[in-house]
Amino acid sequence: MSKSGDLYSLLGQQYATQENYPTKKCKYFFLGFITTLVLILLGGAAYQLYMSSSKVVTVSNFRLTPGLRWPEPPPHDQVARVARYVVHTSEWGSFATISTASSIKGYPFSSIISISDGPVDKSSGTPYAYITRLDPFGKDLLKDTRASLSVSEAQSDYCQKHDLDPEDPRCARALLTGTVEEIKNGTREAEFAKTAMFSRHPVMQTWPQKNHNWIFVKLKIEHIYVLDYFGGAKEVDVVDYYNAEV
Known part of the structure; x- marks a missing residue:
């Protein structure tokens, strides 16, 4: 070429x-x-x-921890389970006592109290609290241990996510009545109460101890009402409540 x-x-x-x-x-x-x-x-x-x-556990008040999330609530017709769910997912509630204050003596008196029925992965069903006798709530209990506790599903993100007002029946509420008992130091229950409260409310460990009379208490439940749907509140047997699947 x-x-x-x-x-x-x-x-x-x-x-x-x-x-x-x-x-x-x-x-x-x-x-x-x-x-x-x-x-x-x-x-x-x-x-x-x-x-x-990943492990599904409860972390309320929108304080979601990486890797942890809220479980879906039980069906509304399973009221015992709903009661356990709302109590466990609540980190505070409205405790009503009979006031001993001179100006309102004998009136119902409601206090916002931090509560926990156990660590996020272990529900006991029993609401525990860490209180001081200097608080009106603690003072009232010295005279009359009867109390009512109201907790709402509105503390989680469920009601907000579904655009439900806290007063909407579908935004579940549990109303528990009984007596508040002080837990004896050195017992197994005292250790559980400490773990329950401090794991959900770690700042409590920094609260002043001297002369503040801090004690662990629990609500000994006697009656339970649940409002989680239209048609009015339903009464829940205490035994069924404690046997309910969480």
């Missing part, structure tokens, strides 16, 4: 290479885009799988 023919052949090959370059570049771009998209989708699926398989 002549030199001119060789030159023409080389020029032809270079032209063909340049002609195919945009096509290859486009193909590589789409291949990279699809690969990236697949990796994103796989990452999202893996995250969802991790979340669904």
Whole structure:
């Protein structure tokens, strides 16, 4: 082949290479885009799988800990389970006592009290509290240990997520009545109460101890009412409450 023919052949090959370059570049771009998209989708699926398989425990008041999330509430017709659910997911409640204050003596008196029925992964069903005798709540109990505790599902994110007002019957409430008992130091229950309260309310460990008369107490439940749907409150047997699946 002549030199001119060789030159023409080389020029032809270079032209063909340049002609195919945009096509290859486009193909590589789409291949990279699809690969990236697949990796994103796989990452999202893996995250969802991790979340669904992670331990489901309760952390209320929107203080969600990474890896932990609220379980879905029980069906509204399983009222004993609903009561246990609302009590366990609540970290505070309204405690009503009979006031001993001179200006309102004999009147119902409600106090906001931090509570816990156990660590986030261990529900006991019994509401515990850490109180001081300097507080009106603590003073009232020295005269009359009867009390009522009201707790609401509105503390979790369920009612907000479903646009339910706290007074909406579908935003479940548990109303527990009984007597408040002081827990004796050195007992197994005292250790459990301490773990229950301090694990859910760690700041309590820093509260001043000297001359403040802090004690652990529990509500000994005698009556339970649950309002979790239309049609009025339902009474729950205490035995059924404690036997309910959490």
